[in-house]
Amino acid sequence: MPNIDINALKERQKHIRNFSIVAHIDHGKSTIADRILEQTHTVAERDMQNQLLDTMELERERGITIKLNAVEVHYDAKDGETYIFHLIDTPGHVDFSYEVSRSLAAAEGAILVVDAAQGVEAQTLANVYLALDNDLEILPVINKIDLPAADPEKVRQEIEDVIGIDASEAVLASAKQGIGIPELLERIVTDLPAPQGDLEVPLRALIFDSEYDAYRGVVLNLRIKEGIVKPGDRIRLMNTGAEYDVTEVGVMSPDAQKRDYLMAGDVGYLTASIKDITTTHSGDTVTLATHPAEEPLPGYRPMTPMVYAGLYPADNARYTDLREALEKLQLNDAALEFIPETSQALGFGYRVGFLGLLHMDVIQERLEREFNLDLVTTAPSVTYQVTKSDDEVVEIENPSELPEASQIKSILEPYVHASIMVPNEYVGAVMELAQRKRGEFDTMDYLDASRVNVKYYIPLSEIIFDFFDRLKSNTRGYASLDYEISGMRQSDLVKIDILLNSEKVDALSFIVHRTFAAERGRIITAKLKELIPRQNFEIPVQAAIGSKIIARTNIKAYRKDVTSKIHTGDPDRRAKLLDKQKRGKARMKAVGIVDIPQEAFMAVLNTDDDEQYSRGN
Numbered sequence: 001m002p003n004i005d006i007n008a009l010k011e012r013q014k015h016i017r018n019f020s021i022v023a024h025i026d027h028g029k030s031t032i033a034d035r036i037l038e039q040t041h042t043v044a045e046r047d048m049q050n051q052l053l054d055t056m057e058l059e060r061e062r063g064i065t066i067k068l069n070a071v072e073v074h075y076d077a078k079d080g081e082t083y084i085f086h087l088i089d090t091p092g093h094v095d096f097s098y099e100v101s102r103s104l105a106a107a108e109g110a111i112l113v114v115d116a117a118q119g120v121e122a123q124t125l126a127n128v129y130l131a132l133d134n135d136l137e138i139l140p141v142i143n144k145i146d147l148p149a150a151d152p153e154k155v156r157q158e159i160e161d162v163i164g165i166d167a168s169e170a171v172l173a174s175a176k177q178g179i180g181i182p183e184l185l186e187r188i189v190t191d192l193p194a195p196q197g198d199l200e201v202p203l204r205a206l207i208f209d210s211e212y213d214a215y216r217g218v219v220l221n222l223r224i225k226e227g228i229v230k231p232g233d234r235i236r237l238m239n240t241g242a243e244y245d246v247t248e249v250g251v252m253s254p255d256a257q258k259r260d261y262l263m264a265g266d267v268g269y270l271t272a273s274i275k276d277i278t279t280t281h282s283g284d285t286v287t288l289a290t291h292p293a294e295e296p297l298p299g300y301r302p303m304t305p306m307v308y309a310g311l312y313p314a315d316n317a318r319y320t321d322l323r324e325a326l327e328k329l330q331l332n333d334a335a336l337e338f339i340p341e342t343s344q345a346l347g348f349g350y351r352v353g354f355l356g357l358l359h360m361d362v363i364q365e366r367l368e369r370e371f372n373l374d375l376v377t378t379a380p381s382v383t384y385q386v387t388k389s390d391d392e393v394v395e396i397e398n399p400s401e402l403p404e405a406s407q408i409k410s411i412l413e414p415y416v417h418a419s420i421m422v423p424n425e426y427v428g429a430v431m432e433l434a435q436r437k438r439g440e441f442d443t444m445d446y447l448d449a450s451r452v453n454v455k456y457y458i459p460l461s462e463i464i465f466d467f468f469d470r471l472k473s474n475t476r477g478y479a480s481l482d483y484e485i486s487g488m489r490q491s492d493l494v495k496i497d498i499l500l501n502s503e504k505v506d507a508l509s510f511i512v513h514r515t516f517a518a519e520r521g522r523i524i525t526a527k528l529k530e531l532i533p534r535q536n537f538e539i540p541v542q543a544a545i546g547s548k549i550i551a552r553t554n555i556k557a558y559r560k561d562v563t564s565k566i567h568t569g570d571p572d573r574r575a576k577l578l579d580k581q582k583r584g585k586a587r588m589k590a591v592g593i594v595d596i597p598q599e600a601f602m603a604v605l606n607t608d609d610d611e612q613y614s615r616g617n
């Protein structure tokens, strides 16, 4: 770029609008993003497909957004000018709120999408608060007005009463039918502010995301806050001090398009042959090595994982591959944490921290698909704070590391403050469930005549296991849940060990409230009996607290060849079965002389304790 005409760039900056789309899950963010891409002709009609910004295979399969995605769109407004929109689509699920908060720091405005039939839900509130914390201008959109059950007026009132923002001018839309989208595009221009960053000061750009590309090295996704950056510039990452020469800058629209420069107000990508992935972190500031800025940008609050699980390569020889895969994934998933761990049963692996079970599930799948690994994952656990008899305080993220009961003075566990929005008729069911999960009632507020917001303090460990599924099934899908950590509380907790063939399997230990111990022990041993394939000798399965056995069962001996019972002798079927058996084996771990399948390590999840409850616990 030979001559920079600052005045032209200032004029250009006035025509930029950076916004994020936030909403409760399924309220239609991705569909609105699709319509915006379509109506601004960013994507040719023949290339248009649903949920275009959900680029990950996994996102498409599951119909959910996992990653934030930024895209540049050009819009010819009614005032005759062309505007540059940077649209950032974000996930709705609570596990990915970290993605939302990072994308919000890159924008000036937020389009708040609320479903016209469902109204304000738990993540609507959570996300709008994140947007308000970032001082974003909020543009409410009431979507799905085509639905027979839509009640836009009621929802408009609810947005005002519950969130406390003016919704009198909310855009009424049906993303499905394209209604309201032209109005929305105009309102983005008139209602959302242009970015303000100074173009003539040293570069400061916020890294809000990054990913690893085998050819180009790390690709940084940036929001330029001040200054200008172009190919050939030498950049410095302010927190790590690493320096690189910029090879390319550009924007996603929706495919990568090279540009001559990125300037204050732009959202785009930058490559600089960065091969050392440890030097780049989301939240770091990029500046010019030749004219560095004095202070880095505020960055992001680091995330504390909510749950931890052990991840082990099914094939021990792939331990290093697993580490490399985790490092690469961490670039693209700033909330991921891991440290090496060894297990007697599983060998060498990593204890990995996640924001929730969906996050864990997604990471496991991405590791397997994108890095071609077979993994064995242990059941997730929260972090416990244990005060030992000698007053030493230790954090326990792996249940098998809980000290002996005789050495424990107290155990604290994390509690969450949960907010559950639900129609009146299901309040009873919600309270019963919360109480059963050791919840402590806090408050109940009416959202309108027919819905309430019930708040409880509940142990995180009870929430992460099966609370959400149960909440959904007990309220026919009508309840929505949001929670945040409220602190640590003392609880009467015990560790249950599992013994197979009289050998303790460390990876199967779990921590549970004492009142649930006997029943959980019984349920788990019964589940393991079903999950562990019979072998040619009998295997006793026992649950124990310390040296006291609290439940036991036996896996009977069985002949090994699964095909022996096929009478037809059909060679095809036989081969298929053997093949299936072989693939299953890849995910089995031989512990002592017992083969344990992956599912067995997850047996502690979804332990159905309803029955126990109805029997008068």
Ligand SMILES: Nc1nc2c(ncn2[C@@H]2O[C@H](COP(=O)(O)OP(=O)(O)OP(=O)(O)O)[C@@H](O)[C@H]2O)c(=O)[nH]1
Residues within 6 Å of the ligand: 023, 024, 025, 026, 027, 028, 029, 030, 031, 032, 051, 063, 064, 065, 090, 091, 092, 093, 143, 144, 145, 146, 147, 173, 174, 175, 176, 177
């Ligand atoms: N009837 C109707 N359905 C819609 C409308 N907009 C979106 N949907 C449907 O609602 C479902 C969810 O839409 P998405 O756009 O994936 O929702 P989202 O908010 O992006 O969901 P996440 O990315 O998972 O958080 C899809 O089945 C859409 O087809 C609308 O205006 N009317």
